[in-house]
Amino acid sequence: MVYNATYINHVFFIRHINLITGLCVVIGLTDSGEDSGIETESDCDSWHSEDMDKVLDSDEEEPTVYPPYNEKAKFGNLKLEVSMIFKSKQHFMNATRDYTIQWGRNINFIKNDNVRVRAVCKIEGCPWVVYCACNKQNGVWQIKTLVDEHSCPRKRKNRAATQEWTLGKLVPKLRKHPTMKHREVYDWFVRKCNVKLNRTCITRALKAARKVVEGDEVEQYGLIWDYANQLWTTNPGSTVQVGVIPMPESPPQFQRFYVCLEACKKGFKAGCRPLIGLDGAFWKSLHGGQLLTACGQDANNHVFVIAYAFVDVENRDNWHWFLEILQNDIGDYRENSWAFISDMQKWGSIQLKELVWECARSRTVSEFERNMKRVKVLNERAWAYLDKWPKESWTKSHFREGPKMDTICNNACESFNARTKHDRGKPILTLTEEVRRIIMKSMIDNREKLANYQGLLPPVQQSRLEAMTKLSQHWSPQWSGDQNEELYEVHGWPTTMVVDLGNRTCTCRFWQLTGIYSHPILRF
Structure with missing residues (x-):
């Protein structure tokens, strides 16, 4: 038997333990490598654990921990490195796409199968390349090769920034800023991602993102009855009515939806002025329509929404339906001396517009007649239009003195329409919830403003x-x-x-x- 020279002048002992007989034989190896045949009695009588035969290597390293891809890293701080692991192939491809968009480069996946993916820069001669393969033992994907150098120039327009990628970035942003417009989305991608998107991509991605955040417009029409039942349950005493058009061979078609909360009924009767403003605003949804509102004012001139309705079109029939239900909710307008106000005409000429306002502000009959003569001189057609309307409906000089109101502007409804302007493009149930929250919040805010106020007058x-x-x-x-x-x-x-x-x-x-x-x- 031949031994290496490094073992010369050393004697090694191999212990063999016979667990059945309890005998221990020690075989010694001399310098010549022959068995000495010597047995020691002390070793035979002693017990030796198998762990004693194991040689502990102090230099033994723990299992290697490879760096995972950081999904929470902000755009601009994304990193790729050799040995980085990913959950799946798609996870790696998405990360690579984000990384290359971050640095303004276009890439191609020249190899893409179930076990490996290789991506290179689109520009010929550029050395950038990344290779990722699947680990069969644990199923994770790991970067094996990465040459993270580009010899090509940066470009702001990137074909990797697809509609799907834009949608993924836009959804969380839209949840925080639901009123973002097309131009604001474009500027945000340029500022944060340093990439320029075309108009079509932004339009489609913004529409898809709103569908994810706000809900599907078509599906929400089928949930109107469920929402109405929920309002009845959570707001007992409220009036909720749904109007539909029966269809012979299909589900009924939506026509109108009326809501008057119990708190709004009681609040208007208890402490609001006897003036009700009526107005309609465009409902910019998929199928379009109108948002009809009835607003009052409290003693401090705060806007107080009484009722609102969504209708397919603003016409006499829908207004009659709306006002009929409103009268049932708050009482007969003759018995309670309710007064109504609405916007009916827009004036083009600035001079004519100022004269018409002077006629409306006139508190005495003589002053009103004097201003009407000025209107007739300026535009006889406008004078004829004004003269056909009952004077008590639009000028202070003929107002009744009972309601103690001299308001000639429908500012309450205009203010409410301005608050819902950015929400009127949402689906019907999402918009209805926004309107309900606006009403609830305004009541709370107005109450808190006057909670500690002391004085006889508001x-x-x-x-x-x-x-x-x-x-x-x-x-x-x-x-x-x-x-x-x-x-x-x-x-x-x-x-x-x-x-x-x-x-x-x-x-x-x-x-x-x-x-x-x-x-x-x-x-x-």
Whole structure:
């Protein structure tokens, strides 16, 4: 038997343990490599564990841990390296696509099968290459080769930035900023991803992303009845009505949807002014339509939504249906002296528009007639259009004095339409929920604003009274000599007003229309 020279002058012992007999034989190896045949009694009588025969190597390393791909890394900080592992082939291909878009390069997957993927730069002569293969033992994919150098220039337009890739980036962004528009999406991709997308890609990706975030428009029409039942359950006493058009050989077609929450009914009857604004706004969904609203104002002139409805088209039939249900909810308008206001006409000429507003603001009949003559001189056709309408419906000079309202603008509905402007492109149930949340939040905010307020008048009315008090400094009252000292003549250049404190009247009619003292009265 021949041994290596490194074992010269050393003696090795191999212990053999016979577990059955308990005998121990020690065979010694001499320098010549022959068996010595010597047995030791102490070794035979002692027990030796098998673990004692194992040789522990102090330099033995733990199993290698390969770096996984970091999916949470921000775009711009993505990295690839040799030995990096991925969950699947698709995971590797998506990561490679993100990585190359990050650096503005176009690549081709020249090898793509079930066990390996190789990608190279599209530019001929560029050395960039990555090779990833599947590990059969654990099923993960691992980068085997990576030459991370480009000799080609960077490009902002990248064919790898497909609609699918754009959609994946856009969905989480749209959840945080649901009102993003086409141009904002384009600017965001240029700023964050340094890539320019074409208009078609952005349009399709934005539409698909909205479908993911907001829901499918067509499917939501089939859930309207379920949503109506949920509103009845969570808001007892609310009025919810769904109108459909029966179809002979298919499911019914949506026509209109009315909602009046119980809190809105009680709130309007308990503490709002007797004025209801009516307006419609375009509903920019897949099939289009109109959002009809009825809004009031509380004592502090805050917008108070009473009811709203979604209809397929704004016409007389749908308005009649809407107002009929609204009257059943809040009571007969004659018994409660409700007043209604709506926008009906837009004026083109600026000068004509200002004159029409002067006619509407006129509080006395003489002032109104004077302004109407000016309108007739400027545009007789406009004068004829205004003259055919009942005066008490649009000018202060003919308003009833009971409601104590001098509002001639439908600002409550306009304000509500402005708040829902960015939401009116969403599907019907998503938009309905947004409207309900807007109503709920406005009620809470208005309550918190006045929670700690102290005063006889609401803040808006108090500020209006203070403004009138400042104007009253230019007026001088003079008693007319009546027995009860109630009639006064108040002089203020260039006009003079007569104030009757007993009957609470002023010839300017401000006191009668609003219930607030006018500046001639505040001089007392």
